[in-house]
Each structure stands twice: as structure tokens, then as C-alpha cells.
Amino acid sequence: MSKDHIGELEELVLLLIVMLKEEAYGLAIRKALSEQANRSVTIGAVHGTVNRLESKGLVESSMGGATEERGGRRKRIFQITSAGKQALEKSRDVKVNLWQQIPELNIKNA
Template sequence: MEKEHLGELEELILLLVVMLKNDAYGFAIRKALKSQAGRMVTIGAVHGTVNRLEKKGFVESNMSDATEVRGGRRKRIFTVTASGKRALERSRELKLSLWMQIPEFSISNNS
């Protein structure tokens, strides 16, 4: 399971879940995708992706307490698991390794 590939949207959502911390629920993730990555996705795409990430063991979810602001409804809050953090680290390392192998893009040549 730990060797599973991360798609681009999966990686972005995992990063946003880490960033949003206790506010990582569907609508907030969708809003952050737009503001942070310039990506417009449907709430269904967000939910489909977090469900897939949960099935892979990269996120966990828990229901928040009900709030009056939401008409008594609860939010499904996501957190990244240790496996999810390792998947992000592997993805970062792979990409950095590939970038460094392209002379015109390597960090050492941009100085």
C-alpha cells in the first residue's frame, strides 16, 4: 500500500490537508485548491479524492461536533496519516531528483 502512486490532485489535496490542519474538510479543501493552486474542482471531485486517499491509508477522517452555523450538521475532518506523509516525502524527493538531473532547471545552475 505504501508504494501507491499519488496523482496530482491527490498530492495537492494531501498537502492542503496538512496545511489546513483542523479545518481540512471538503469545502475548505475546495476553497484552498482554488486560492492556493488556481484549481477549480467540484466538491464531488474533492470528496472522491479524499475517499480514495482514505482507502489508500493516506488520510483518516473524523466527524466534528455539530454547529449552529451549519444548521446542526457536522463536518468530516481529514488528517494525513504517517503513510500519507511518507507518500508526500517520496513524491517530493522523486520530483527534486528529476529536476536536478536537468541541467537548465537544476538549482545549482540558477545561482
């Protein structure tokens, strides 16, 4: 599998990382998956997904500051890379192309 091929959960996580900006860390991504995509996933699934995205070079992470509310632990903040943006664009383009080839669904612009 090439590094720019992404699965559905990877695509959702990438989109949420872009949306969440500097708040894109594990628990926030999990919460947004539930609220925005109606997807219930474990924190382990989120961590596995962001780790896979990072190994593909589609996201980068950095450590945020420690907070009292987290017991002095630091957040691992994710941000999309240019390769990640290209993977999202490719995924979108493939889907739009497929939707446009199904005239009985009357899809003009996805």
C-alpha cells in the same frame, strides 16, 4: 497502482490537509485548492479524492461537532497518516530528483 503512488490532485489535497490542520474538511479543502493552487474543482471531486486517499490509508477522517451555520450537520475532518506523509515525501523526492537532472533549467534546490 501502489497505495503510496499519488496523483497531482491527491498530492495537492494531502498538502492542504497538512496545512489546514483541524480545518481540513471538504469545503475548506476546495476553497484552499482555488486560493493556493489556482485549481477550480467541484466538491464531488474533493470528496472523491479524500475518499480515495482514505482507502489508500493516506488520510483518516473523524466527525467534527455539528454547527448551527451548517444546519446542524457535522464536518468530516481529515488528517494525514504516517503513510500519507511518506507518500508526500516520496513524491517530493521523485520530483526533486528529476528537476536536478535537467541542468539547462539551472535548478539547484527545489
